[in-house]
Amino acid sequence: MAWRTKPLSPYPGIGAAVLVAAFILGTLVAVGWQADGSKGFAASDWVALRFTLKQATLSALISVFLAIPVARALARRRFWGRRVLIALLGAPFILPVIVAIFGLLQVFGRSGWISDILGVFGLPPIRIYGLHGVVLAHVFFNLPLATRLILQGWQEIPAERFRLAAQLGLSGRVMFRQIEWPMLQRVAPGVLAVIFAICLTSFAVALTLGGGPRATTVELAIYQAFTYDFDLGRAALLSAIQLGLTVTAAVIALKLSNQAGFGAGMDKPVQRWDSVSPIRDFFWIFLATGFLLLPLSSVVFSGLVGLFELPSLVFRAAGVSIMVAGASTCILLVLALPMAAAIGAGTKGLVEIAGILGLAASPLVLGTGLFILVRPYVNPSDLALLVTALVNAIMALPFALRILAPAARDVIVSHGRLAQSLNMSGRVFFVRIMLARMRPQIGFAAGLAAALSMGDLGVISLFADAQTATLPLQIYRLMGAYKMDAAAGAALLLLCLSMGAFWLLDRGGRRHAEV
Amino acid sequence: MKHLILAAGIMSATSAVAADAPVLTVYTYDSFVSDWGPGPQVKAAFEAVCACELNLVGVEDGAALLSRVRLEGKNTDADIVLGLDTNLTAAANETGLFAPHSVTADYALPIEWTDTTFVPFDWGYFSFIANAGADFPANFAELAASDTSIVIQDPRTSTPGLGLLLWVKAAYGDEALAIWADLSDNIVTVTKGWSEAYGLFLEGEADMVLSYTTSPAYHLIAEDDASKVAVSFDEGHYAQIEVAAKLASTDQSELADQFLAFMVSDAFQNIIPTTNWMYPAVTPANGLPDGFETLITPKSTLLLDAAMAGEMRDKALTEWLGALSR
Structure with a gap:
């Protein structure tokens, strides 16, 4: 056997990355190809582009800046209910957009809880609609994700580092500079890029909370090009711009990111000796919990009424959604694990960028492109659920890679040489060592993918016939039929299912491990 | 391999039962096919008289519906498009994809209906x-x-x-x-x-x-x-007048004509008021439901x-x- 520099081959991962990139670019080309004559880039598109960039940048920066103290507090403190809290903090991210909007408005809206309290003191209600509303909503969605990813960075610092720092008597500030800051430099740019990309494709949230056409995003312009103008060329062009912006953000993030890892530890539970006063940490935990859980609890309250009168059709749709989420999670893992291994083995650029493309791809363009591509061969509505699961998996891929890749790198750094000296084959290394050691991250990524897929309306509305409704689509249909109470009940059911799937998979991966 | 098995399960669960009866495919907006919309009742009522299968396909809303038909063009699977309104019919007509109709009815519309391509079903x-x-x-x-x-x-x-x-x-x-x-x-x-x-x-x-x-x-x-x-x-x-029309490319031309005629009959029009919450295009013999007055x-x-x-x-x-x- 030839001597290898790495314990496993990056080619399966590169293959998966090429597949993903071909899928995303292929659908884009399919849409562009179909176009005949286009108005091209309109003046209003510039305005949309400017607004999109502004809100996405602000949302990403604020989400990450708030997430750092929250994650640091959660990493330093152990308290009763901490695990439940961390799981619950993931909830906003996996809520269907429309449910989240209503939850937010029940707290921050004109007749929301805060305005009601202000009213008691004779103060006018707060005005949430505008750029600040858009950013507020995006922070609500993404703060939990940022917190989880950064918290994971903290957890990947070997316990020995903190022990050594304590032995050397390093003060809190020095310890931050020596241990925590390099970790942040490694993790934060990627998180920024991911959130920036998510917010780039925002549409309904931006329009509704932005208060009107001032808050037109590129994604809305794409939708308009499709349905209002039927200008496929312009839709493809705008979608290409979205992809370009995301790739740029990803490249900048890769450049900024400090790639040096922490090396191996003995996997001991982290103990901290630098915890001076808990007040500041609990202030941050309390603040984040309030901001994230108040709108969630309003979703729960409004749903309780309708929950017990749900039509049986809603439960059938829930069954369909569980199936789609399961399929989507499997597809995701098949793609993400080899890609993470390839990144860990040092093949970064292409694989990382292919991984992030999924976020920037307009769901409408993806769905329509797929529709054009498969239609000559099969009836698209026969594939509705499969396509939904596939697109959900592609969309969850960037998150999964952020979660899996650092862990894969650490496994290769810490165990690769030993495996090579034992002449262990790449496959055995992947299955016996890497998968086993990455179980917590795999559980987290799978949980996130399942929950995201469960809550995503996605492309199903492009393909569905009457019989194959997922739960999010059924929620929309209930609302469209004036049945707002039943819709709220179904939304609560969806929230429970998403959280349940997330909890199950995330916990499954963390058995015998400390969070 | 688990995902492939799951995927196969999903696919087989969704493929419809296509036996020997002819299938009439109607593209419409999503809330029409919803379980709380007119779709299920319309399907049952039409299948009771047509010796065919009515396949309702939901596409978001009226504008998205037209885009879908334009995207598919002459190769469309649709025999009928149901759910455009008069603000969209000009663009729809320009595509040249639709065929004229021969439906006549005693319409209860706020205007006189003269369009030769589109048949109104509610407003x-x-x-x-x-x-x-x-x-x-x-x-x-x-x-x-x-x-x-x-x-x-x-x-x-x-x-x-x-x-x-x-x-x-x-x-x-x-x-x-x-x-x-x-x-x-x-x-x-x-x-x-x-x-x-x-x-x-x-x-x-x-x-x-x-x-x-x-x-x-x-x-x-x-x-x-x-x-x-x-x-x-x-x-x-x-006013919003919602309409349907037959595709020129249909291979079920007679069945499509039969559906358009059925659409303005009492069997269809009775379903509309309390499922689509609109006025029927033709007032049914038993009038409007209590409450509409x-x-x-x-x-x-x-x-x-x-x-x-x-x-x-x-x-x-x-x-x-x-x-x-x-």
């Missing part, structure tokens, strides 16, 4: 809906001068939104721009679709929401709640004809964007 008036008891503005000018808050739909993404755009244009012509500029401080927000806007109104985010004069009928009949009212505007209300009747009907609506829409949209983007 309604756009209107602002509010909670009973307050004082309401009597027209757009009064609304703009008042501090009444409204939530509306975006004309770029929603058919009611486009309806409102043309309503203001039809009522005010060249002054529409000024009306929108004055309205901008009344508009709480603009939503992607009807559901979001109506939901926001029910949550108390605005005093009024753009919907239909028939909306209070839902609350009255289905929820026994008389607190929602449609606000009458004295410049008249814009409480609805307001606008003083006059505004409706740009199809060609005019097609022409006006881009100019009106530019004005709207200009006035509200400031």
